[in-house]
Every structure is written in C-alpha cells, then in structure tokens.
Amino acid sequence: GEKVEQHESTLSVREGDSAVINCTYTDTASSYFPWYKQEAGKSLHFVIDIRSNVDRKQSQRLTVLLDKKAKRFSLHITATQPEDSAIYFCAADTGGLSGKLTFGEGTQVTVIS
Amino acid sequence: DPKIIQKPKYLVAVTGSEKILICEQYLGHNAMYWYRQSAKKPLEFMFSYSYQKLMDNQTASSRFQPQSSKKNHLDLQITALKPDDSATYFCASSLRTGGKDTQYFGPGTRLLVL
Numbered sequence: 001g002e003k004v005e006q007h008e009s010t011l012s013v014r015e016g017d018s019a020v021i022n023c024t025y026t027d028t029a030s031s032y033f034p035w036y037k038q039e040a041g042k043s044l045h046f047v048i049d050i051r052s053n054v055d056r057k058q059s060q061r062l063t064v065l066l067d068k069k070a071k072r073f074s075l076h077i078t079a080t081q082p083e084d085s086a087i088y089f090c091a092a093d094t095g096g097l098s099g100k101l102t103f104g105e106g107t108q109v110t111v112i113s
Numbered sequence: 114d115p116k117i118i119q120k121p122k123y124l125v126a127v128t129g130s131e132k133i134l135i136c137e138q139y140l141g142h143n144a145m146y147w148y149r150q151s152a153k154k155p156l157e158f159m160f161s162y163s164y165q166k167l168m169d170n171q172t173a174s175s176r177f178q179p180q181s182s183k184k185n186h187l188d189l190q191i192t193a194l195k196p197d198d199s200a201t202y203f204c205a206s207s208l209r210t211g212g213k214d215t216q217y218f219g220p221g222t223r224l225l226v227l
Binding site for chain 1: 144148155158168207211216219
C-alpha cells in the first residue's frame with residue numbers, strides 16, 4: 001500500500017523566514033496531496049492541497065510543489081509568523097473510490113520570535 | 114457553529130467493555146470517514162462511507178464497526194476494548210470519496226482504555 005514519508009520531524013525557523021517541509025510517496029496511482037495543520041490538543045485543519053494535473057499551487061503565504069517523477073511534494077511557508085507554529089501533516093490519496101488518505105508522521109514547526 | 118460534531122470529547126473505558134463514538138456532519142457531504150491518531154502510529158485511516166455504503170475498511174479487527182443511520186451520521190462501535198485502542202478518533206467528511214475532495218475533520222474523541 002501507499003507509504004508517505006515526511007522527512008523533517010521538527011523544524012525551527014525565525015519569524016519572517018521561510019519553512020519547507022518535504023514528503024515523498026510510493027504509489028504512482030496517488031494523485032491528490034493535501035496538507036493539514038494540527039495545533040496542540042486540537043483537530044486537523046486543512047491548509048492547502050495539490051492535484052497531479054499541476055506541479056505548483058499557491059495560497060497566500062503557502063505554496064505546494066509536486067514532482068511526480070520523483071514522487072515528492074513539499075510545503076513552503078513564507079514570512080512565517082508565530083501562529084504558524086503547529087504540527088503539519090502531508091498526505092496522499094490511494095487512487096480509486098476509497099477516499100483513503102495516507103498521512104506522513106508530521107513535522108513540528110516552531111516559529112521563534 | 115461546529116460543522117462536524119463528535120461525542121463525547123473524552124471517554125474512559127475499562128478493558129473488555131464496548132463504546133460507541135458519535136459523529137454527525139452538517140456540511141451536506143456524502144462521504145464520511147474515521148481515522149485514528151495514537152502516540153505509536155501516525156494518523157491511520159479506518160473506514161470510508163459514501164451515501165451510507167462502506168467503501169473501504171482498513172481495520173484488521175472486526176471489533177470496530179461503523180454504523181450509519183443517516184447520510185450525515187457515521188458512528189463507530191468498538192467492542193471488547195483493549196488498552197491498545199487508546200487513541201484519538203477523528204471523524205471526517207468530504208463531498209465525495211473518489212473526487213479528490215477536501216476532507217474536513219471533526220474535533221475528535223479521545224479514548225482511554227484502562
């Protein structure tokens with residue numbers, strides 16, 4: 001089955017700098033890649049996604065890049081703010097009608113003021 | 114107003130007992146899911162339902178049984194509880210299962226099995 005590896009388990013950045021989180025996946029049938037943010041003790045909050053028909057998507061300070069050949073996708077956060085501090089999860093679908101998302105293990109992002 | 118409601122927020126159970134976790138969504142979605150998050154494993158898909166029909170079951174144990182009484186309800190019955198079942202259980206929903214639609218997560222039910 002699909003495996004999603006999230007390469008950075010922790011990431012510390014200075015306020016105003018950029019943060020990058022990298023994920024790789026194994027299933028070539030995967031075509032949908034969402035990102036979620038989880039603050040301490042809270043649920044998952046959708047932040048941005050990308051589908052395989054594009055290789056880049058931007059929403060305000062967030063950009064997702066997708067490299068299908070390398071089976072790699074990444075989340076770029078620019079001009080980081082303290083409220084960006086959270087755990088970020090990447091995920092990939094499995095194709096088909098299941099709707100199943102396979103998640104990475106999460107990256108704890110800490111923005112230092 | 115919360116669009117996905119999960120009850121209860123916290124649950125303490127004894128080994129061997131049975132509990133039902135409740136999920137209701139008011140997003141008008143046709144697909145609902147259960148995921149589990151524990152300290153030992155990353156977020157783990159359990160079930161998906163579309164129009165009240167089971168689409169996928171990735172749980173290895175029949176102790177976990179989803180129940181859908183209405184299109185916007187997907188409860189999770191867990192029988193013969195074990196300490197390893199301790200986790201936060203998240204319900205999610207999306208417009209469809211196969212359409213690569215955004216899944217929105219509920220607040221979760223934190224289950225502790227003693």
